[in-house]
Amino acid sequence: xxxxxxxxxxxxxxxxxxxxxxxxxxxxxxxxxxxxxxxxxxxxxxxxxxxxxxxxxxxxxxxxxxxxxxxxxxxxxxxxxxxxxxxxxxxxxxxxxxxxxxxxxxx
Amino acid sequence: xxxxxxxxxxxxxxxxxxxxxxxxxxxxxxxxxxxxxxxxxxxxxxxxxxxxxxxxxxxxxxxxxxxxxxxxxxxxxxxxxxxxxxxxxxxxxxxxxxxxxxxxxxxxxxxxxxxxxxxxxxxxxxxxxxxxxxxxxxxxxxxxxxxxxxxxxxxxxxxxxxxxxxxxxxxxxxxxxxxxxxxxxxxxxxxxxxxxxxxxxxxxxxxxxxxxxxxxxxxxxxxxxxxxxxxxxxxxxxxxxxxxxxxxxxxxxxxxxxxxxxxxxxxxxxxxxxxxxxxxxxxxxxxxxxxxxxxxxxxxxxxxxxxxxxxxxxxxxxxxxxxxxxxxxxxxxxxxxxxxxxxxxxxxxxxxxxxxxxxxxxxxxxxxxxxxxxxxxxxxxxxxxxxxxxxxxxxxxxxxxxxxxxxxxxxxx
Numbered sequence: 001x002x003x004x005x006x007x008x009x010x011x012x013x014x015x016x017x018x019x020x021x022x023x024x025x026x027x028x029x030x031x032x033x034x035x036x037x038x039x040x041x042x043x044x045x046x047x048x049x050x051x052x053x054x055x056x057x058x059x060x061x062x063x064x065x066x067x068x069x070x071x072x073x074x075x076x077x078x079x080x081x082x083x084x085x086x087x088x089x090x091x092x093x094x095x096x097x098x099x100x101x102x103x104x105x106x107x
Numbered sequence: 108x109x110x111x112x113x114x115x116x117x118x119x120x121x122x123x124x125x126x127x128x129x130x131x132x133x134x135x136x137x138x139x140x141x142x143x144x145x146x147x148x149x150x151x152x153x154x155x156x157x158x159x160x161x162x163x164x165x166x167x168x169x170x171x172x173x174x175x176x177x178x179x180x181x182x183x184x185x186x187x188x189x190x191x192x193x194x195x196x197x198x199x200x201x202x203x204x205x206x207x208x209x210x211x212x213x214x215x216x217x218x219x220x221x222x223x224x225x226x227x228x229x230x231x232x233x234x235x236x237x238x239x240x241x242x243x244x245x246x247x248x249x250x251x252x253x254x255x256x257x258x259x260x261x262x263x264x265x266x267x268x269x270x271x272x273x274x275x276x277x278x279x280x281x282x283x284x285x286x287x288x289x290x291x292x293x294x295x296x297x298x299x300x301x302x303x304x305x306x307x308x309x310x311x312x313x314x315x316x317x318x319x320x321x322x323x324x325x326x327x328x329x330x331x332x333x334x335x336x337x338x339x340x341x342x343x344x345x346x347x348x349x350x351x352x353x354x355x356x357x358x359x360x361x362x363x364x365x366x367x368x369x370x371x372x373x374x375x376x377x378x379x380x381x382x383x384x385x386x387x388x389x390x391x392x393x394x395x396x397x398x399x400x401x402x403x404x405x406x407x408x409x410x411x412x413x414x415x416x417x418x419x420x421x422x423x424x425x426x427x428x429x430x431x432x433x434x435x436x437x438x439x440x441x442x443x444x445x446x447x448x449x450x451x452x453x454x455x456x457x458x459x460x461x462x463x464x465x466x467x468x469x470x471x472x473x474x475x476x477x478x479x480x481x482x483x484x485x486x487x488x489x490x491x492x493x494x495x496x497x498x499x500x501x502x503x504x505x506x507x508x509x510x511x512x513x514x515x516x517x518x519x520x
Contacts, residue, residue, distance in 0.1 A: 010459075012452060043459050046488070048452030097487050104477045106463055 002038050005029070005078070006055045006107070009041040012048035017068070021052050024068050028075050037078050040107070045098050047090055057102050062095055063087035109336050109344045109362035112201065112208065112320050120204070121239040124246040127207040133252055135326035136211050139218060140260040143326075145175060148219040152322065154330035156342040160197075161187060161280075161315030162391075162420045164341075164408045167322075170312060173302040174220040177310035184217045184225035185287065185306060185313040189271040189278030191230070192391050193442065194422040197346035197358050198316035202229065202236035205320065206243035210266070212319035214253050215326060217264045220312050224265045228283045231270035240268060275446035279494045280313040281305075282448075293448050294494035315420070317346060337363030341407035347421040349375045363407040367397075370406065371425060382427035386510070390419025392439045393499035395506035396432060415506065433514040436507040437465045443500045453491035460484050461500050468518045478508060478515060 007013075007022040026039045045053045050064040054074075061083055063074060073084045114122070114130065127133070139148050153168030174182060186209065190198040201209060217225045227244075229237050244266055248254050255263045269287050276282050277292035284306045286292050305311025321343060325333045334342045341363035347370055349356050354376030361370060367389060371377065378384050384399040389406070395416040397404065404414045411418045426432060444458035464480055467473055485501045492498075508515060 010452075010455060011449065043463065044452075044456040046453060046456035046460075048456070094487070097483055100483065101460070101464075101480055104474075104480055105472060106460075106467065106477070106480070 003036050003059070003078075004057050004107070005037060005039045005074075006042035006045075006057060006102075007039060008043075008045050008051060008053040010044035010048065010051075013044075013051035013053055016051045018052035021054075021066060021068060021071070024071050025054075025074070028071055029078065032075055032079060034075075034078055042107070045094075047094060050090060053090075055098065055102070060095075060099050060102075061088070062090050062098075064089050109365075110360055111324050111333075111336065111344045112205065112317065112346065113358075113360050114205070121242065122205050122207060124207060124243070124250060127205075131327060132207050132323070133211055133247075133250075135323045136214055136218075136252060137258055139215060139326055140258050140262060145219045145221055148215060148326065149175060151326055151330050152219070155321075155325045155333040156330075156340070157318065157321050157325060157333070158341060158408065159315055160317035160321075160345060160420060162192070162393075164418070167314065167318055170302060170314070171216065171219050174310050174312040177303055179303075179310055181224070181309055182220045182222040183306040183309055183311040184213060184220065184222045185280075185283060185301075185311055186213050186225065186227045186316055186319055187278065187280060187283050187313055188227065188229040188233070188236070188316045189273075189283055190233075190316070191273060191275045191278040192420050192422055194350050194391065194424060195348050195420055197348055197421065199230070199233050199236050200358050201316055201320055201346070202233065203239045206239045207247060208323060209240075209316055209320045210243055210247050211252070212322035213266065214247075214257065214264060215322050216312055216314065216319060218257075218262055220310070221262075222264060222312065224267070226287050226306070227266060227268045228271050228287060229268055230273055232273045237268065237270070244268070274448075275442075276448045276494065276496060279496075281494070283313065284311065293450050294492075294496075296493045317420075338405070338407045338409070340409050345406070345418070345421050347374075347406070347423055350422075350424055352379055352425045352427070353377065354379055361406065364405040364410070366403050367406055367423075368402040370423065371402070378425055378427055380427075382429055384425060385428050385430060386426040386432050388416075388422075388424040388426075388435075388503065390417045391422040391424075392442060393417075393502060394419050395502035396510055398510055416502065431514060431518070432507050432511045433465075433468065433518045436504055437462070437469060439503045440465050440500050443496060447496055451492040451497065453488045454497040457484055457488040457491075457497060458500060461504060465504075468515050471518075473515055473518065478512070481505065481508060 157167040158164040281295035282292040301311045359374040387397045
């Protein structure tokens with residue numbers, strides 16, 4: 001299975017720039033030659049107030065409040081670098097709910 | 108058939124003022140203004156045990172008392188005739204046929220809470236009902252039943268109609284208040300409840316059309332008479348709506364406690380085409396499915412709740428061996444996702460996620476692990492919205508999974 005970078009495209013995240021963020025990620029993933037990584041839209045992670053949100057799966061890294069300035073570090077993580085700890089701020093119970101949904105194949 | 112609201116026999120068109128007065132109309136108002144204090148009016152309603160007919164079943168007398176007690180002035184009354192529940196037509200029929208019964212109830216409620224103005228919020232697609240109410244309002248004003256110094260008393264009240272948008276949340280009580288204030292139909296966060304901070308932030312009594320229609324008969328004939336209908340905890344009657352899935356669709360006024368079987372078989376003439384009954388939704392799309400073995404459940408708040416469902420505003424839908432409960436569940440989930448107003452993030456996420464999950468089953472990708480996700484998504488979001496829409500998809504989905512799990516797993520085949 002291909003690895004995915006799911007970028008929330010619900011209204012709140014969009015209003016905070018998630019469309020532009022997704023485009024940026026797509027371009028940078030391609031430029032970096034990360035062929036096993038696919039950037040995909042996601043309907044909603046339920047953490048709208050913290051958006052824009054993105055989840056790397058199956059790594060299960062959830063980055064919140066992501067700005068285009070953060071993309072460098074996220075691309076590094078995708079390429080095998082360290083997790084971007086400062087963007088990891090979501091409540092564990094919500095993470096568990098969403099990860100279970102992803103584990104059961106809800107994309 | 109018990110009859111408190113709908114005159115016996117067929118109602119043909121709008122009942123005019125003379126016809127309404129011939130059967131005792133406006134006597135209760137006249138009597139109340141001459142001999143009852145607002146508190147005494149509320150006492151009678153409390154003693155009658157009347158409960159709201161908009162879906163929640165809250166005690167009407169208590170709501171009247173809570174509004175009346177607020178020192179902040181002025182007070183308002185809002186008749187909620189938004190009626191956006193799919194399949195519900197009781198409020199429309201009442202407004203079209205017996206507008207004076209409703210108007211007398213509104214005026215009595217206004218007197219009870221000492222409101223200076225009452226807004227009649229009517230579904231904007233209800234042309235006949237709107238005309239009927241407008242004509243009856245003109246007649247009742249000319250006869251002195253509302254306006255300055257009602258029937259020569261010191262009580263004055265103004266009645267105005269407001270067209271309600273026809274989306275689902277516009278029928279929510281605080282969304283109705285927003286519309287009357289000239290804003291978008293978006294539910295407000297509660298508390299504060301409308302009884303303390305409602306229309307224009309003033310104490311407001313918001314009641315469903317059918318609830319208000321019960322007030323004049325109760326005051327005319329007394330709480331004891333009213334309690335001779337129905338059950339101890341659900342006194343009176345309720346108007347039930349039956350759809351095209353039975354032989355005789357329509358609305359039926361029945362005493363609370365009448366078995367569901369009587370409504371479907373005697374009133375509705377049974378399931379269309381003589382098909383075998385598979386499931387029943389007894390209280391609209393936000394209620395839980397019942398099985399045919401539960402057909403003898405008495406139609407009252409407590410009994411239907413004990414059976415695992417709710418009576419809502421009395422919209423009853425039946426499903427036969429030819430119908431798919433799974434398909435209905437998906438339709439319901441899509442309805443709530445579409446009608447979610449979008450202002451609460453949790454509601455958007457939940458309603459969309461439920462549709463996504465159901466579609467996985469529809470596409471044949473369902474399994475036991477996926478089935479367990481519904482409950483988790485619902486539990487996580489329970490109560491996280493301003494209004495109750497976020498809690499509405501739960502009962503139909505969870506009951507469908509519990510009662511018809513095989514339909515979920517077979518749905519994609």
